[in-house]
Amino acid sequence: MATIEEVARHCGVSPMTVSRVINNKGYVSPKTRKLVMAAVKELNYRPNLIARSLVTNKTSTIGVLMTRLENPIYSLIVSAITQEAVKIGYDIILSTSSDVNSSLKSANTLINKQIDALIVLPMEIRETADVDPDDFEKSTRGIGEFYQRFSDIAKELRQSNLPVVAIGASGLDNIFYFVYEDYEAGAVMAVEYLADKGHKGIGFLHHVVTQTGIWGERYRGFFKGMEKTGCTVYPENMEKCLDTIESGYEAMNKLLDKCRNMTAVYCANDIIAAGAASAALGRGLKIPDDISIIGHDGSIYSEAVHPRLTTVSIEPYEIGRQAFNLAMGALKEEREAEEIIIRPKILEGKSVRNIK
Amino acid sequence: MATIEEVARHCGVSPMTVSRVINNKGYVSPKTRKLVMAAVKELNYRPNLIARSLVTNKTSTIGVLMTRLENPIYSLIVSAITQEAVKIGYDIILSTSSDVNSSLKSANTLINKQIDALIVLPMEIRETADVDPDDFEKSTRGIGEFYQRFSDIAKELRQSNLPVVAIGASGLDNIFYFVYEDYEAGAVMAVEYLADKGHKGIGFLHHVVTQTGIWGERYRGFFKGMEKTGCTVYPENMEKCLDTIESGYEAMNKLLDKCRNMTAVYCANDIIAAGAASAALGRGLKIPDDISIIGHDGSIYSEAVHPRLTTVSIEPYEIGRQAFNLAMGALKEEREAEEIIIRPKILEGKSVRNIK
DNA sequence: AATATATATGGTAACGCTAACATATTCAAT
């Protein structure tokens, strides 16, 4: 592989001149520029970006630390980040780890690789590697611990001016940039939407996790929405489940067995809603004639059921875009600290009936 | 940020000794080791992996060049790659580009960043940036051009011992490692499965692209399967569509209007099948009692419809795993050239009726 | 003609690390 030195020798100039040409920086006469460019082409010269990084102290690479790329929402976020990044000549280096220890290890590796900024998306991080992934109570309990132990690293990064953007969180020690979706507001919106269509008997398929994280927010949002719209919450119209189609299906069947005066159901996400829709159809119920369903996420699942699901659409692309630009802004030291809250939207499908 | 030199000074040894400790390489007395480790902790030393790479000439980073991370199949492949990578201390640097020019540019950047290996996954690459993404005829026409123009780069990489693994392709100039799924065999399997259940009137919802790439393979596979099972192909039982739910829905409606003696439909992928299922349900048809449906991909879409779709399951995780390990094997120069073909499996749902 | 400014090029050192070699020191085996 040709080096800058060889290119320089090949056309009788100094390495510095070659450097000026390839970086388009400083003064170079048109004649030498042409000469150098010809040599670059002839020798098939590739600038060694590692060597450049060593001296410039920047890599044009940002680290993304996350858990499950399998989850379409996260992969959409990452997709947005990479798309924004490529626009300004940045690349992303991706690390997926599922438990606290390996996440911290990954974070350190990324930092040691001299990334210019770090975006963390630790949703679904697990306490330990050996936890049953289907034990959701336990399996989401790692996030807090991660942030706690990450705090020291974040402090250090702060000092060395490496911005850290946390997606899906806020108010953490030593982290100053946040992007998150207002899930609670989304849940409120879902209930309001149903109430607005004349529904009073509103059911809820919620995740088993009800206290923390995204599921906690949606859980609280449901109650808030019910109160706001003056609807009564009946325990018989609620059922818990996991984040799978199968679980949503089973929970909906249980719910339909015990519910009373229930005309609509808010599902904590589209996956659950898809399962719920299947259960309803399987019992010969028509959607939305016999039962209205509203989901949450605006994921591709909401399109996969018939009729298309009305859902509270979160904006993964927007989250990724904002996260990346926040990181870039912080690099330029434009801001000291910032928090960006993305508001969801109602994405109307055909799964909610107007019964007014 | 502390350097190795500072750590060395701090405990009165040479940088080499510190290097030996942090790399666990060569002889170091237990006493000095302890001393150094204490200094490392105290100064919060982080080895600069960029500097290390410059001298070792390896980065423990592999490049992944792809188009649309939004497509769950691709993101599952990437997920598998990262999971395999992290196991042996590698990271992946991800680049998503949608057209030929920017893909080549991204490839060059990755190479210049001194990646140890490159995995390319150029499915759905477009000829130019301004092509309408929904114009599938045009939008998939870029792959060939990409590989053609990539060939020079591949040759160069070959010389510098940087392995290139192409996913979803085979027999390309200057590329020696391939991992791909046998989609044609999958289509044959789908038809055979239906025939085995007693179906003779088998319909086909195929993609508008019928000559090249994955759609071409599935298209050919359908005919091969029909011939193999002795079923007759009726043009009235075929309809073309795009890779969207909506398009699958519309195509299925057209198909149901014109078909004759059709008891089952093979859909070129699960997205189309999900749309088709919705259309069938929307017409009051029962699945699988009135019409059997089989999809292709084994994607999460196949779970999102009721009843759960029987589908030809491709193995994205396996593809990613094999691709990464192929790259690693090539790095160790264990092999000269290799081609790994992944065979799909039938994933049984409840969307196909046994009419024997 | 004299001075200031813009343009063009080169030399040196350094970024932080490790490979390769050199040199001690220890310890066991003769």
Added chain:
DNA sequence: ATTGAATATGTTAGCGTTACCATATATATT
């Protein structure tokens, strides 16, 4: 005691690039 290997540490140089400063020439301004 003598040798040879194993153990332990240090020295030097270089990976490929650019920052910084120095210098030379061309062009504009008075």
